[in-house]
Amino acid sequence: QQPVQSPQAVILREGEDAVINCSSSKALYSVHWYRQKHGEAPVFLMILLKGGEQKGHEKISASFNEKKQQSSLYLTASQLSYSGTYFCGILINQGGKLIFGQGTELSVKP
Amino acid sequence: EAGVAQSPRYKIIEKRQSVAFWCNPISGHATLYWYQQILGQGPKLLIQFQNNGVVDDSQLPKDRFSAERLKGVDSTLKIQPAKLEDSAVYLCASSSLRGALHEKLFFGSGTQLSVL
Numbered sequence: 001q002q003p004v005q006s007p008q009a010v011i012l013r014e015g016e017d018a019v020i021n022c023s024s025s026k027a028l029y030s031v032h033w034y035r036q037k038h039g040e041a042p043v044f045l046m047i048l049l050k051g052g053e054q055k056g057h058e059k060i061s062a063s064f065n066e067k068k069q070q071s072s073l074y075l076t077a078s079q080l081s082y083s084g085t086y087f088c089g090i091l092i093n094q095g096g097k098l099i100f101g102q103g104t105e106l107s108v109k110p
Numbered sequence: 111e112a113g114v115a116q117s118p119r120y121k122i123i124e125k126r127q128s129v130a131f132w133c134n135p136i137s138g139h140a141t142l143y144w145y146q147q148i149l150g151q152g153p154k155l156l157i158q159f160q161n162n163g164v165v166d167d168s169q170l171p172k173d174r175f176s177a178e179r180l181k182g183v184d185s186t187l188k189i190q191p192a193k194l195e196d197s198a199v200y201l202c203a204s205s206s207l208r209g210a211l212h213e214k215l216f217f218g219s220g221t222q223l224s225v226l
Contacts, residue, residue: 042201
């Protein structure tokens with residue numbers, strides 16, 4: 001049931017864009033996105049709900065394709081502060097538990 | 111507002127010893143989660159509480175792990191006896207009454223456990 005994230009790692013230059021994908025084998029109720037910097041706790045970015053989309057940040061947005069059972073996180077004009085590991089978390093039923101993917105490590109270089 | 115508090119920050123023990131972790135969630139948050147994060151992996155849910163009742167503990171190794179949430183506030187997670195494969199960061203998180211469907215999770219800084 002664990003979602004699959006791709007790519008596993010990506011290296012960017014400042015100002016470049018990136019897309020991180022999260023795919024599920026089951027229908028999704030909602031998708032969470034979190035960023036975790038090394039040695040720190042995961043920090044919430046945004047939630048996407050079935051039938052809707054909630055944007056959390058200016059240059060970080062996400063989409064939720066219910067048919068394809070996947071979500072994508074878009075980082076535009078990346079900044080050094082965007083570096084970290086990005087996790088998607090999925091709920092496959094309303095009262096269920098949040099299941100995290102294995103993470104995508106993003107490194108932004110000057 | 112104060113965040114999720116966890117202690118200790120680090121713990122080193124030998125295999126077969128016991129260890130306990132403590133978590134104090136954000137005030138008013140009814141839902142509390144314990145996650146295990148092995149190096150290089152995503153967090154894995156061990157147990158979820160709604161107030162002081164268990165909602166999900168399907169992935170908690172109950173022969174060695176136990177958790178409680180007295181009075182629906184603080185929580186402790188215990189491992190007895192510890193195994194080498196228990197080495198991980200143990201994250202506590204909390205969310206408001208409606209839970210993860212609609213609400214973000216607030217994570218604590220975690221307890222890094224090393225079992226030697």
